Amino acid sequence: MASTNDPFQFQEFEEAGNLLEANRNATTISIEDDDIIPEKQRQAAGFSPDDEDALASDDKTELLSGLKKSVPFWTFEYYQRLFDVETHHVKERIIGSVLPWPGKNFIHVYLRKTPDLYGPFWICTTLVFAIAISGNISNFLVHLGKPNYKYTPEFQKVTIAATAIFSYAWLVPLALWGFLLWRNNKIINLVSYSFMEIVCVYGYSLAIYIPAVVLWILPYEWLRWCTIVVALCLSGSVLVMTFWPAVREDHPKVIIAIMSAIVVLNVLLAVGCKTYFFSKPQALPADKSAAIEVTKAPSTT
Amino acid sequence: MATAAEEEANRPFAGLSDVSISEDIPVEGDISVPVGPSARRDDEFSTLDEPVKETVLRDLRAVGKKFVHVLYPKRSTALLRDWDLWGPLLLCVTLALLLQGGAADSDYQGGPQFAEVFVIVWFGSIIITINSKLLGGTISFFQSLCVLGYCILPLTVAMAVCRIVLVAGSGSVSFAVRLVVVTASFGWSTFASTAFLADSQPANRKALVVYPVFLFYFVIGWMVLTFSPSQ
Numbered sequence: 001m002a003s004t005n006d007p008f009q010f011q012e013f014e015e016a017g018n019l020l021e022a023n024r025n026a027t028t029i030s031i032e033d034d035d036i037i038p039e040k041q042r043q044a045a046g047f048s049p050d051d052e053d054a055l056a057s058d059d060k061t062e063l064l065s066g067l068k069k070s071v072p073f074w075t076f077e078y079y080q081r082l083f084d085v086e087t088h089h090v091k092e093r094i095i096g097s098v099l100p101w102p103g104k105n106f107i108h109v110y111l112r113k114t115p116d117l118y119g120p121f122w123i124c125t126t127l128v129f130a131i132a133i134s135g136n137i138s139n140f141l142v143h144l145g146k147p148n149y150k151y152t153p154e155f156q157k158v159t160i161a162a163t164a165i166f167s168y169a170w171l172v173p174l175a176l177w178g179f180l181l182w183r184n185n186k187i188i189n190l191v192s193y194s195f196m197e198i199v200c201v202y203g204y205s206l207a208i209y210i211p212a213v214v215l216w217i218l219p220y221e222w223l224r225w226c227t228i229v230v231a232l233c234l235s236g237s238v239l240v241m242t243f244w245p246a247v248r249e250d251h252p253k254v255i256i257a258i259m260s261a262i263v264v265l266n267v268l269l270a271v272g273c274k275t276y277f278f279s280k281p282q283a284l285p286a287d288k289s290a291a292i293e294v295t296k297a298p299s300t301t
Numbered sequence: 302m303a304t305a306a307e308e309e310a311n312r313p314f315a316g317l318s319d320v321s322i323s324e325d326i327p328v329e330g331d332i333s334v335p336v337g338p339s340a341r342r343d344d345e346f347s348t349l350d351e352p353v354k355e356t357v358l359r360d361l362r363a364v365g366k367k368f369v370h371v372l373y374p375k376r377s378t379a380l381l382r383d384w385d386l387w388g389p390l391l392l393c394v395t396l397a398l399l400l401q402g403g404a405a406d407s408d409y410q411g412g413p414q415f416a417e418v419f420v421i422v423w424f425g426s427i428i429i430t431i432n433s434k435l436l437g438g439t440i441s442f443f444q445s446l447c448v449l450g451y452c453i454l455p456l457t458v459a460m461a462v463c464r465i466v467l468v469a470g471s472g473s474v475s476f477a478v479r480l481v482v483v484t485a486s487f488g489w490s491t492f493a494s495t496a497f498l499a500d501s502q503p504a505n506r507k508a509l510v511v512y513p514v515f516l517f518y519f520v521i522g523w524m525v526l527t528f529s530p531s532q
Contacts (some may be wrong), residue, residue: 086505086506086509087506122432122516129520152529155413155524
């Protein structure tokens with residue numbers, strides 16, 4: 001490594017600075033060395049320059065470039081780092097996932113290398129209970145007035161909702177991350193996402209479904225389909241815009257396969273939840289409910 | 302003279318083992334290093350001999366004192382300092398028992414089973430505690446469990462009131478009354494627990510810690526409200 005103070009070092013310094021803007025992941029060791037080494041040479045009194053520079057550059061690199069020490073995943077501190085968010089961060093991320101803007105990649109704009117687990121976990125939990133409770137209320141409203149209907153809280157559906165949503169929010173990112181890692185070995189990508197970032201995007205993209213699910217309480221089929229379409233568009237576009245830069249350089253068939261898989265799984269989750277938890281509302285008013293019951297009985301879940 | 306000086310030097314130490322203190326050098330106070338506060342040492346010796354009723358009543362009184370703290374929540378450290386898990390256990394069992402006997406005849410799609418209530422209350426509290434510790438809270442694990450468990454008291458009281466109202470009838474009037482009671486007690490629970498927990502978090506994360514508590518009591522309130530008796 002160069003350790004002289006000649007004017008050529010400044011040209012290198014500028015190049016390193018440009019590289020840093022293009023790719024935030026670039027190591028900044030060369031910049032820090034350029035800063036420290038002239039100082040060290042001014043202050044040094046007979047130290048062997050290599051050792052001193054190596055140590056100082058390591059420390060300064062860490063502190064000044066903000067790179068975090070990697071902590072093993074079985075320590076509490078690892079997870080504490082994943083909860084290092086404040087209230088306004090979470091609010092911004094939720095709004096960013098609900099209102100996607102073309103060109104604004106969720107990971108680059110909102111996460112900025114600090115994914116959190118708070119959002120995905122609590123959004124998934126809220127969605128689980130929202131689906132179970134809304135489904136219960138909508139079933140109650142649909143069957144209201146029928147003489148032989150006995151209201152049950154249907155608490156077992158919470159378990160089913162939890163399994164579906166948590167497996168979507170955790171297993172699909174795992175599969176996607178594994179697949180992207182595999183493709184990265186074949187095709188060099190400038191953009192690569194860590195597992196936590198993908199989990200974060202998927203978790204926050206589910207946030208739009210919470211108001212949608214609450215709207216599904218009202219027993220109007222057209223309203224339910226409208227809200228499903230709107231929610232699918234918003235959440236699907238967040239996911240597609242986030243993953244587009246990661247697969248852009250790949251083979252066109254692979255791009256289509258990944259994008260359609262992301263969208264199809266999203267659609268499956270939304271339509272599946274709607275079908276399973278929300279029974280079909282009656283088409284005719286309640287005074288003909290006796291006749292409707294006979295014909296609708298085989299079709300309601 | 303040397304022996305007298307030695308004797309005098311030895312006297313303070315001798316005075317400890319003696320019940321009667323030497324008349325030459327009155328030793329005041331106790332120069333031994335106590336292992337713990339001397340009052341507690343006396344207690345530990347005497348609790349073995351006290352009647353069982355006294356022991357049980359002492360714990361019950363501590364639990365009752367904490368109930369009063371929950372019912373009139375103000376920022377006090379009493380709940381946090383002497384945490385215990387008897388109160389939460391008592392409340393959880395009572396709530397789970399009161400939630401039985403509902404559509405629990407043979408209809409499996411009924412209300413929550415006894416074990417489900419337990420799981421929701423205890424795992425919910427544990428997850429909220431872990432969440433608050435990950436966000437950098439200064440409260441300890443068991444203190445947080447204790448606070449969350451004790452603040453279920455208003456909802457348990459609401460459950461008892463709901464069952465009494467349901468005995469009278471189960472029409473829409475009774476539903477309206479139950480809705481009001483459950484909403485009020487849910488608000489009370491959330492307010493009481495945040496009064497204890499809010500101090501342990503930095504200001505920019507308070508909402509992040511309060512929201513899971515809100516969700517937790519909302520779900521328990523939902524279980525209380527949707528209890529329907531078997532007819």
